[in-house]
Amino acid sequence: MRKIIMLFTIVFLKTVSFSFGSFVQEDLRVALNKFSGKKVFFKAQKGSLFVEIGDGLEKVTIEVPEGQVKTVTMNNSYLSFEGEKSNIIRVYQGEFDSVFSISRNGENFSPYRGDLELIIYEKQIMPVNSVQSEEYLYSVVPSEIGSYFPEEAIKAQILAARTYLYHNIQNYKYKEFDLMDNVNSQMYLGMERENSKINKLVDNTVGEIIVFGGKPINALYHSTSGGITANNEDVWGGNPVPYLRSRDDRNNEEKSPRKKWTTSITKAELSKSAGFAVKKIKVLSMNNGRVITLRLIGKDKKTVTGNEFRRMVGYNKIYSTQFKIKDAGENFVFFGKGSGHGVGMSQYGAYGLAVKGKKYREIIFYYYTGVEIKTLKNG
Numbered sequence: 001m002r003k004i005i006m007l008f009t010i011v012f013l014k015t016v017s018f019s020f021g022s023f024v025q026e027d028l029r030v031a032l033n034k035f036s037g038k039k040v041f042f043k044a045q046k047g048s049l050f051v052e053i054g055d056g057l058e059k060v061t062i063e064v065p066e067g068q069v070k071t072v073t074m075n076n077s078y079l080s081f082e083g084e085k086s087n088i089i090r091v092y093q094g095e096f097d098s099v100f101s102i103s104r105n106g107e108n109f110s111p112y113r114g115d116l117e118l119i120i121y122e123k124q125i126m127p128v129n130s131v132q133s134e135e136y137l138y139s140v141v142p143s144e145i146g147s148y149f150p151e152e153a154i155k156a157q158i159l160a161a162r163t164y165l166y167h168n169i170q171n172y173k174y175k176e177f178d179l180m181d182n183v184n185s186q187m188y189l190g191m192e193r194e195n196s197k198i199n200k201l202v203d204n205t206v207g208e209i210i211v212f213g214g215k216p217i218n219a220l221y222h223s224t225s226g227g228i229t230a231n232n233e234d235v236w237g238g239n240p241v242p243y244l245r246s247r248d249d250r251n252n253e254e255k256s257p258r259k260k261w262t263t264s265i266t267k268a269e270l271s272k273s274a275g276f277a278v279k280k281i282k283v284l285s286m287n288n289g290r291v292i293t294l295r296l297i298g299k300d301k302k303t304v305t306g307n308e309f310r311r312m313v314g315y316n317k318i319y320s321t322q323f324k325i326k327d328a329g330e331n332f333v334f335f336g337k338g339s340g341h342g343v344g345m346s347q348y349g350a351y352g353l354a355v356k357g358k359k360y361r362e363i364i365f366y367y368y369t370g371v372e373i374k375t376l377k378n379g
Contacts, residue, residue, distance in 0.1 A: 138191075
């Protein structure tokens, strides 16, 4: 069904207020970067959809019945859909519980809640999902933590994820949308990642965020601290953040697969990453068992931070900055502990504390120094 309609557009401004008792950030605009490209497929997965083409007062709308697949392509500087051209295409739910799914190849579709907008971003089609903040967390939390974790640990993760969301919105860096669907924001994979247990826990903690000085904190978290969390300045430099202080985490991470680890890297491999032949590695400074700076020595010399070294070699090889090094001839062998940057809450530490009987609020107060928990409400 195709028709021309005249309508007035109501614009909802991005407004985030932290006078507690109000909760104004209902809809998020999340860029689905994993589906960006010159061609995007979408389907009315459940219920019907309405597609709106154009950005003026006069728009063309097309109904998409349940089960139908549609294609949007990019031609030069505009989007093309069903013979219509525009620089923006909006896909709305036809019914309150309609679900759209999206694909890059027209074969493997992923379902998402809410509405969809297709825009031109960095010379490609960028799908942008408009979704309620709490429903966004339905997907984010199970993407970051396993449903097998104790409930109190999951609730602590929910508060950290929700707070990280609000902190990012307050300090947003994108003009066309609020967040990315990847680690630049938080991993967001739509309904395929949802878990009924976690959805219920999100609902049970609705609106609860972690604050310091009346503002949402940068609620950083990581997999495993290796027995002690890191001060923020020991990882990234800069000024100390009062709530991101090192904490003793011994005996809390027994379930972590990365409590201890060993990695071997050839000197040839490291030399390729460094850009010159590396013969030796010298640790220059450490704090709380973490490498702060080290020097690569060989045909040239290079001094890097522990975090820069991880990035250079690969986060999937050097799991944390807690490591010691052995020169084994053709290889360097790294004996390490923990996984991730080590700042803020340890997820496996939260697991251990929950097993010991700690409630989620106690876990939050343990890992984030001097914070409060406040509740935002629908306003």
